Amino acid sequence: MFDPILQQILEIARDAWAFMAGLLIIVALLGGLYFVLQGTAGAAFGASRTTSMAIIGVVGLVIIVLFAFLFLPQVGDMLRKFQPAAPF
Amino acid sequence: MSEVSSILLAFMREAWLALAGAFLAFVLLACLAQVLRVSSASVLGANLWVWESVSALLSIVLIGLFAFIGIPQIVRALQSSLPNAGGCGPISELGTLASSLIGGLAALRMLRAAFTSVLSASIGGSSTFAKALIECAEAMFGMILMSAAIPLAAWFLGTC
Numbered sequence: 001m002f003d004p005i006l007q008q009i010l011e012i013a014r015d016a017w018a019f020m021a022g023l024l025i026i027v028a029l030l031g032g033l034y035f036v037l038q039g040t041a042g043a044a045f046g047a048s049r050t051t052s053m054a055i056i057g058v059v060g061l062v063i064i065v066l067f068a069f070l071f072l073p074q075v076g077d078m079l080r081k082f083q084p085a086a087p088f
Numbered sequence: 089m090s091e092v093s094s095i096l097l098a099f100m101r102e103a104w105l106a107l108a109g110a111f112l113a114f115v116l117l118a119c120l121a122q123v124l125r126v127s128s129a130s131v132l133g134a135n136l137w138v139w140e141s142v143s144a145l146l147s148i149v150l151i152g153l154f155a156f157i158g159i160p161q162i163v164r165a166l167q168s169s170l171p172n173a174g175g176c177g178p179i180s181e182l183g184t185l186a187s188s189l190i191g192g193l194a195a196l197r198m199l200r201a202a203f204t205s206v207l208s209a210s211i212g213g214s215s216t217f218a219k220a221l222i223e224c225a226e227a228m229f230g231m232i233l234m235s236a237a238i239p240l241a242a243w244f245l246g247t248c
Contacts, residue, residue, distance in 0.1 A: 006109050010109065
């Protein structure tokens, strides 16, 4: 009885996942571009701290995106394995 | 009575499976939303926002583990404490029906509370997990109360 409802919810959730993953890529690309701009400006003006902060920012952004695309599906698989049958 | 009980329990089992599947989907979506928030906040340089999102991400995973590991164990433990055959005759059948239905309803209510708290955590809400825990405690209290009420009713009605 509830299976068609669940299928519709899962379809909406898949669409939402694809939308948010695309949005994450766009935000990460824009953020990376911003950090590159910051780094080049810092390098041009001799501001070594600004440049190093920009490099750290790019690395952090890459780590966050990798976390989202590699770690979250693993968390989902783990929770799916834990998904319990009805305890009654 | 047993046929009614099995039909109602089958209905509740299907509801449990659907709710657990939707819960899993929303946990993953909430995690992705928090990661998106972390990335945008780190680009903007909003440190506080980053740490809020990281803590929300951890809390969502914890709620998911609580729902999938903790709630079934709580329900099984409480259901084993319910007397399912208080007295004999119709009261015994009624007791069996009541204990199984109470267990199913309490389990569904706890999972729904966890589902609501995940939805709330995904949009930055803070207080609904406390409400979810209160709902779990209410369900547990109701089950414990019923474990006393069924033998008392059997004794009051004078069966056996």
